[in-house]
Structure formats: structure tokens, C-alpha cells
Amino acid sequence: MKVTIKDIARIAEVSTATVSKVINHKDEHISDPTRKKILKIMKEYNYIPNTAARSLVTKKTNTIGLIIPDIRNPFFPELARGVEDRANESEYNVIFCNTDDDEEKEEKCVSMLIEKMVDGIIFTASSKRTGEFRRFKNNKIPIILVDRDLDLKHIKGRIKADNRNGAYEGVKHLITCGYKDILFLSGPYTSYTSMERLKGYKKAFKEYSIKYKEENIIEGTYQSGWGYEIIKKLLRQKRKFDALFCGNDLIAIEAIKALQEDGIKVPHEVGVVGFDDIYMSRFIDPTLTTIKQPIYEMGYKAVQMLIETLQGKVNSYQNILLDTQLMIRNSTLKK
Amino acid sequence: MKVTIKDIARIAEVSTATVSKVINHKDEHISDPTRKKILKIMKEYNYIPNTAARSLVTKKTNTIGLIIPDIRNPFFPELARGVEDRANESEYNVIFCNTDDDEEKEEKCVSMLIEKMVDGIIFTASSKRTGEFRRFKNNKIPIILVDRDLDLKHIKGRIKADNRNGAYEGVKHLITCGYKDILFLSGPYTSYTSMERLKGYKKAFKEYSIKYKEENIIEGTYQSGWGYEIIKKLLRQKRKFDALFCGNDLIAIEAIKALQEDGIKVPHEVGVVGFDDIYMSRFIDPTLTTIKQPIYEMGYKAVQMLIETLQGKVNSYQNILLDTQLMIRNSTLKK
DNA sequence: ACAATTAAGGTAAACGTTTAACTTAAATGT
DNA sequence: ACATTTAAGTTAAACGTTTACCTTAATTGT
Incomplete structure (x- = not known):
């Protein structure tokens, strides 16, 4: 009792x-x-x-919602951990939702979180959404966007890595290594980060007065499997390339696998650069040259921002841009 | 308004x-x-x-708690996704907590979850805990244990992989391949799964009438880094071995890395078997022979069990043992 | 010496639901 | 024709807190 x-x-x-x-x-x-x-x-x-009774009168739950596409994508555990750590420091709990980048699921997640009266939402996704959420009409739940862009009334801040400059550095590295035909295995164009990285890719070419080829930019997905499949397909088509700049490490790792299965040597015949610097990128062979994002920090700071907003310490729109870092390993080589 | x-x-x-x-x-x-x-x-x-108002009278929150050591450990995203998917099917939300296998944090997690009045808890951890939780005195929140053992009043069920038999199959595979000095790079002895896997290890030796050596069984941790460190240490000590049976894939992957850095060829000089079959195990070089656990399924079924308990469909203690599967890849070799 | 202030705590409404118990009118059974 | 059942609701208490406002006695200021 x-x-x-x-x-x-x-x-x-x-x-x-x-x-x-x-x-x-x-x-x-x-x-x-x-x-x-x-x-x-x-x-x-x-x-x-009894938190329910308390929430009923205070209108606060000390709970925040975390919306991500898929926790199995190696980017998100790191982020989620940053979120949870910062949340716990201020006695907040985290409810998490996977959307698979599906609009219907996203909508459902948001509904659930509103019903649960979360105090705020950390929203990461690379989806196609453009409009408002149906359920957001009468609501004022603050949202912090991580690594994406979206135009909603409730957005109190945004935090992201400098994707454009990161991509620029990565491609520049490939160019200065001496690679010529550099494909961009991009994530979906609907994703904000993809577009930013694409800008970085183009910028690097421009800077070296090389004309990039439209057909070298290939749109894909962040779902596991795509990196492998696309390389197999390109090889069947006898496409010529000597370097890959990949939308993320997963794509890079799968691509390397596919190349090696066909006897193509990385980095000698094809150089590969990834994005994210997931833990495993140091353990594959060759170790992966990649653009490191401060993923944990992004989660941590997003919650920081949210909590400050909730406490009224800050009420202007905030926008944080975090630096990336080029991690040169063995999947690229100075020719 | x-x-x-x-x-x-x-x-x-x-x-x-x-x-x-x-x-x-x-x-x-x-x-x-x-x-x-x-x-x-x-x-x-x-x-x-308003869920708070509703919960206040119904005493239900439609929320379950998920307690895990660290979402960054590649085992847990898969599990968490299984948990969330099944939970969502029945309109439940998931609050998750990382404990880092720390007793204090575990206690705090449990407290938070009780305060939030979760309807049930999925509890995974490999920790040292033996006693009751302080906060559980007046409480009747049902708990489903995943992949661990623990004696608490509230436990309504348990779900795990057949760790013993999995380990047995893995070691047997190494023995039949012709490897002789097989080290067991175990997780912490305080973890239930470690002990089960150890039993499997011993069983395989017994079956082949080989006496295993106590010094070949090495206790470690599931924290990232240990697999790499221990191999470096063993090599400095000039320890003789030609195979590794590893407590999980992370250890195996790090171990392979450490071996390769010293010019030792896997699988020719040293054979390696992992445990879990995480996604990356197919992408390292050589691809990893490992014991596959149905991780997603474990999460999914754990929630299934919990929900059935909550709905009163079942009230006896349930115990599910899931089969493992030996995935033979290229880190082992028939000699 | 008396008004004003403060310390320490009490009263009761309010938060937004659910639900057991009740009401009323219509339909049904014999 | 009358008793019984059913359909379609309504009433009001209860869930466990928080909090604005009140009360009382003691302290302080002049």
C-alpha cells in the first residue's frame, strides 16, 4: 500500500x-x-x-522526449548517451522514440510525447518533413533540433556540426592526396546534413578549380546495406572512380567491404573518406579516414540548451555550430 | 490554452x-x-x-522502463529497438536509463522509474548487485530480466540466450579446427552471462578430454578498450596461444586489431571467435566468426512477456531460453 | 505600549481524469 | 397492464499533489 x-x-x-x-x-x-x-x-x-499528481498541478513532468530515426544506426547511441547524461544531471528522464524517418511514425511519436506531457523534445531526423505537426496546434512544447533543419514555431534552438566545412575538409584531403574521380555517396537529399555536405563537396572542387561531375554525386540512404549495394552496382556498370567521399561511416565501411570483395585495394586503388567517426571506424581494415563529429557533445549540449530554455534562463533562439575534425587514417593515401 | x-x-x-x-x-x-x-x-x-490526470486515477502510465549498462555498447541498441517496437505496438512508451554497471546509478534509475510510476521494468545489466533495491520495499512493479540473473521479489520473468551452449559450440568449433591453446577473454565474472559462457568453455574441453588451463581464462570487462589492452599485455608477456574465445564481439574486434598491429595473422596464427554477432562483425577484416544471439528478439519478447503480465494474461513466472547460432566466417580456419 | 512585521504553519481549492452508483425513459415479457 | 430489463446517459467522489491565501502568536520598531 x-x-x-x-x-x-x-x-x-x-x-x-x-x-x-x-x-x-x-x-x-x-x-x-x-x-x-x-x-x-x-x-x-x-x-x-506521485509524479502524476504533481505533474497535474505543476504542468511539468521532468521528462524530455528524444526522437531519432533508428537507435541501431551507430550515430545515435552516442547521441542518446549524451542526451541521457545531461538530462540526468538535472533530474530529467528521457523517453525515446524511433521513427525510421517515416512521417507517420514521426507524427505518432510527437503525439505520444505530447500526451505524456514531456517538457521538451530533442528532435533528430533526416526526414522529408516540411510542414507542421498536426498535433502541435495548441502546444508550446519547446523543441531543440539536432543536426537537422526544420521550420516550426516551437523551435527554441538548433545544434549541429559544421557539416559543410567537414565535407570540404574531407574532399580537400582526397584531392590533395591525388585522387581524381571522387564520388560522393550521399545520404538522402531530403536530409539537411546531406545537402550541407554536398555544398562542402562542391566547395572543395571549386577551390581547386576542378569541375565536379553531376553523375559523381549519388543519392542514397542511411539505412544499412546501401553502401554495399551501390558499390556492387557501380562495379557492375564498370564505373570509373578512384575515391569515395561517403555520407557516413556506415556507408564507407560497407563500401570498402564491397570493394575488397572485388579485389580492389583500399587505399591504393580507391581512397575512402567517411563521416561521423564511429567507434568501429578504428577497427576495420584499413582503418577509416573520416570526419569526426562531436556526437556525444551534440546530445549533451542539446539538452543543456533545452533545460536552460525551460528554466527561462534564456529565451532567444540559439544556434550552435560545432567543429568537425578530419581524422586521417589508412583508407586514404598520399599518392 | x-x-x-x-x-x-x-x-x-x-x-x-x-x-x-x-x-x-x-x-x-x-x-x-x-x-x-x-x-x-x-x-x-x-x-x-492529459496522461497525468489519467494516471492519477488509473494507476497506470503506459510507460515502461528500460535499464541497460550503456547504450553505446553495440549489444544494446539492437535490444532497445526490440523493446521499443514491441512497446509501441501496445501503445507503451519507453524511458531508458544507463547505469554503467554502477550500483549507485542502478539504484537511482530504479528510484526514478518508480517515481515516474512505470508499469514495468526491463532490466539488463551485468552488474555485481546481489541484494534488493532500497526503494522496492512497498512496490510491486513487475520486472523482466534480460540476459541476467537476479533474485528479486518482483521478477515476473526472465529471457536470455543459451549462453552456455553458445559458448560450447564456439569453443568446440575452435577445437575441431585444430586450435590448441585457446584463451577465454571473458567478461566480468560478476556477470551471469560470463559465468554461463565459462561453463560452455569448460564443457567443450571436457567433451574432448582436454584439460583446460586455469591461466587461460582471463577475466576482463565489457568496456571498450579492454580487448585491445589485454592482447597487448599478453604479447608483452610472450604468452603462448593460438586461439581466442571472446566474451563478446567488441573484445574480439579489438583483440584482432591488437594482434594485427603486431603482425600476427588471423586466422592463420591465431583463430578468434566472438559472441553476439553485432552488425560490424561482418565488416571487419577478417570477418568475425561468432555466436549469434537473437538480440532484437530478446528485447521484443521481454516486452511481450511484460505486457502479458500487466494484462494479467499470465501470472506464473516465465523463463525463456533462446537459441544461439554459430556464424562461421573468416577469423577461424580449419587447419 | 501599541502598530507593524515576521515566523510557522494551516485551509481548501485546483489540476484533469475515471468510475461506481444512480437516474430516467423506453422497450420488452408475460 | 404492469413488472422487469435495457439503453443512454448523469452525478459526484476520488486520485495525490501544490499553492494562493489565511491565521495565530511572537517579535520588532518607535
């Missing part, structure tokens, strides 16, 4: 208001003996406040 | 009870025109029920 604030009040011979005040540290007007007595009884009876 | 059930009732000119009944499909005694009218108004005014 659960013990409530009323039980505590009765046993301590005070009112529930008094108990509530000591629970919430609004106890300037509570005497020391009373406070101690209440705390002792609370501990003794193992009192656990 | 949020629209409540009272607003809907007022507009539809019925009582809140009537509205509540149609919301919860307890509407046998509601006429069709009334029902439709209410539904229409709910949609029109974008009514979203």
Missing part, C-alpha cells in the same frame, strides 16, 4: 502543505525540528512522491 | 463521463450520434488527453 503525503502529514501531525513545502525545499517558514521530523518519517516510511 | 475533457463535454452538451467513455471505448451505452458528435468535436478542437 503506497504511502502518500497525507499519511506523512498525519503521522508527523502537520498539514500536507507543510510536508509539501519541505519536499520541495520551499521551507523558509518551517522550523528546523518540524523539517527534520518530516524528513525522518518520509525516510522511515519510504515515501515516494 | 489546453482543451480538456470538460471543454469537450460542454461543447457537446454531455457530461464528462460520457466523453470519457467514448475516449476509452467503454461506450456500449452511448448512442451512435452522440459518439460521433463527441469524436468530431475532439478532433476539431485537437483534444489531447
